[in-house]
Amino acid sequence: MESQRNILIIALLLVSFLIWQKWDEHQNPPVVAQQTTQTATGNNADDANFVPESDSVQVDGEVPTDAAAPASRNLITVLSDTLKLTIDTQGGDIVGTELLEHNDSLNSDDKFTLLSNTANFVNIAQSGLIGNDGPDANKAGRPIYQAEQHDYVLADGQDTLSVPLTFTNDNGVVFTKVFTLTRDSHVVNVSYNIDNQSAEPVVTQLYGQLKQSVNSVDEKSGNMLMASAYRGPAYSTDDTRYTKYDFKKVKEANLNLTTANGWVGMLQHYFVSAWIAPLEDGNQIYSRNLNNQGQAIIGFKAQPTTVAAGSTQTVSAELWLGPKLQKKMAAAADNLDLTVDYGWLWFIAQPLFKLLHFLQSFAINWGLAIILTTFVVRGVMYPLTKAQYTSMAKMRMLQPKLAALKERFGDDRQKMSQGMMELYKKEKVNPLGGCLPIVVQMPIFISLYWVLMESVELRHAPFMLWIDDLSVRDPYFVLPILMGISMFLIQKMSPTTVTDPLQQKVMQFMPIIFTFFFLWFPAGLTLYWLVSNVVTITQQWYIFRQLEKKGLHSKPDAKA
Template sequence: MESQRNLLLIGLLVVSFLLWQQWQTDKQPQPVATQAAQSGFVPEASQTAAATADVPNGQDSAQARSLIKVKSDLLELTIDPLGGDIVDAKLLAQAKTLDSEEPFTLLEQGPAHLYIAQSGLIGPNGPDADQAGRPLYQVSGDSFALADGSDELVVPMSYTNAQGDQFTKRFVLKRGSYAVQVEYQIQNQQASPLQVQFYGQLKQSTATPEGQQSGHMMASAYRGAAYSSDEQRYKKVTFDEMTEKNLAVTTPGGWVGMLQHYFVTAWAGQPEQKNEFYSRSINGHKEAIIGLKEPMVTVAANDKAVVGATLWVGPKLQDEMATVANHLDLTVDYGWLWFIAQPLFKLLKFLHSLVSNWGVAIILITLIVRGGMYPLTKAQYTSMAKMKLLQPKLTALRERFGDDRQKMSQAMMELYKEEKVNPLGGCFPILIQMPIFIALYWTLMESVELRHAPFALWITDLSVKDPYYVLPLLMGASMWFIQKMSPSTVTDPMQQKVMQLMPIVFTFMFLWFPAGLTLYWLVSNLVTITQQTLIYRQLEKKGLHTRKK
């Protein structure tokens, strides 16, 4: 019994340590960079022109232009006709804060924070490789909107170079989608071939902007870059790693992206061609770039060609992202227990489709999980009861063998075998519940569906802490009650004090946990109390007295 208590204590401490370690990893301050600042991306095919896909400093003010506003049912984009970059993106279906009428801004080009999606054509004949600067596109208007009854919005922007070659950059937005198709229609008007190469990149300030700092002690999420290749389904590239080494990966298809809590922006390359991924740390490491280059395209004399890629700019919606690019849904990062978290989320989503309340869905998934574990739970408490009955015999063995540990262990194993008792039988449900708890923690942390999702009464957002700390206090009280119900043979005063402190420690931890997770743990404890009561009554009928005196 004492060994079971020790294992329980170790298990709880392991859970605490893993969550605390993850929080420390995400929250630790970034080291001061010592490497010299690198310039923006310079294409190898145009070194002589000193071309850059990164907008040169000071160039913006050289040519007057009006920004282009593009609006679909889900997105409101602002496009700079100089280069055709997306310099602002608002998510119309996602509120900035709870009960706010202002939409969430994902991309922005402000004085305090920069986060933009750039794209262009480089190579020997690419307009973005011109030494004079990036192309200024001509647009028929400065405002475009998805018409009622229409499922698609196309925004064309045209540019003609000095040789008469025509480049039409098109943004295609579809109703109900956060995926934006960015493509170039190229018309070669010369008598010689024309060579261009498409690139798409994301440029962002490395400092965390105001409003994105987590309000929870434990609830931190990854912010940085990532990519997917044929060798790495999902690989993070932190801003610190960019200062140490530039990314250089060649892969069929794949994607590159910038991630933050609940949202992602990603360029997805064409799956049938080999793309080059790259990263840069620029401007004294204050800004980071990650991007992709598609293969060089040769347009024959007086011929046409189309190149481009897909840009996802929106919330982390797994089903929708999976249709845009392979493994883009893995940006919903469930950590090393993803194989448990993914089925849990699918079950949670199914339950929500039945009850239309995420809080109720969490309660139902708790009942299902704990109900499925009931046979193990019953075996646990039966084993604990039998272990308690064996305590007098174990005490006699200790007195008989004294300090002879080998003989003592041998005698104990024979006693367990004779009485058909497994000394570790009470630990299996705990070992199973630990990874489920951690997996559900990341499920509730990463699922944008729970952002601003109400439950009942004062719980108006399950993704943040209980504002009045009612759920954590109830959870702590239920944990204390379970401890009082459970039989114990611990005689060591230090162990007794540690066990008594566990409800207090966990209550303190849960003060900052998302309300959805605290709700799960509270309901789980209530189920445990109910199951314990039923099991103890059955055991008492068999003559096994387990309750504390």
């Protein structure tokens, strides 16, 4: 270690580079999809790229891409303990979803709206039956379903709520579309019961798709340091556990992938809507860009189903509508929990989140859980911290001998370097020993940053006093200022090898620079760093007292 200056500059550059790298990754996900090829249902390339602008659709496996349903159509409201759905009877699409356990903003009683259909923004979940005899493949338009009532409510003591919608075609085939909601669940089961009482077999194909406006007037971007969360399509297949496919890529190339299961989703900060395809071979994942509507689609098509004359058959898929709850999403579909995107440091972030979750289970308060997590992390790192300050103390003791080497060899850098290495070897001093704790600490810092950014459990989570949301910055900047003061104290307590006055001035400004950066970080992250600094001050005081007893350390000069 040459000096504290180098350590702090390296730490600063590492923080800045990694956060910029993650911001760039969120804004520009890698391209992994292939260009659209011939579809499994036999459409040629022109048919596959055809996007109707009205309610008319193709019958040979082409999925409807009609505009969002106007408000004049009949709407049904479905209420469970976790979800409030608005279903359009034309097509049976979900055109509105409120998450009843999540407020829209911290000080609002309005519930968070996940799916919506407004003049400014469209975000809806569509599903239906296409194929030769599917009701959604009718050129006259999508089917108008009949419902027994306009409002459905999950009653007290009731575990499931089923909402049946029926449509009968001209041949007497009855299609019953059933939405099933379960208590304490964000999964909506969407099934089709096909009752074929005609004289001919019926061939249909289940599809589910998510349609969303590319631009959003309400979308918030990150500030100079806080990366904005990813919003856009994503999917999972047998070959790819989790892949973002942003709106730009949807515009450039249509997805056409085949998988035995998988899911397709629309992601946003803390929340996700996702169709979970049936567990069968031959599911097709696709995307479409609707230039004329400013919207994009990602969806799946299941294998065609043949229902013999005089028989019935049921096909179904599931739809996740809710927050990014890792445990519940993992139970709903393989790899759906990966939408909680911790980036390339997931192997550190995942254990950190589990530790936080465990500590919060008995601490109740997420802020206290962050403090306890800091104690655990710093406790584990204590041997490294002790080695760091021991190395710093030994380096300080070697300063007279290093000065003698400089006077002896003058400007001969090669001989000076050889002499320094021999001295370090003789005195058993590792010049890089003081850097290791910083190197270990920074990945933990970045990982915790993304845990706080991506974990919905911390959304609107209060700490105490003025900190009512740990996932956003301190509104009064108290924590960043305290963090800067603690960093200044650490600097004053630490032995230094810096003798140049200019370098000393630069060192004095480092706490101010770091305080400025932390002004924009989530309060939970700043709390972690502040408590970590307090623990460091305590450990540093204890370690230096032990070193003083061994004659390896003396109190730093007031001018240092």
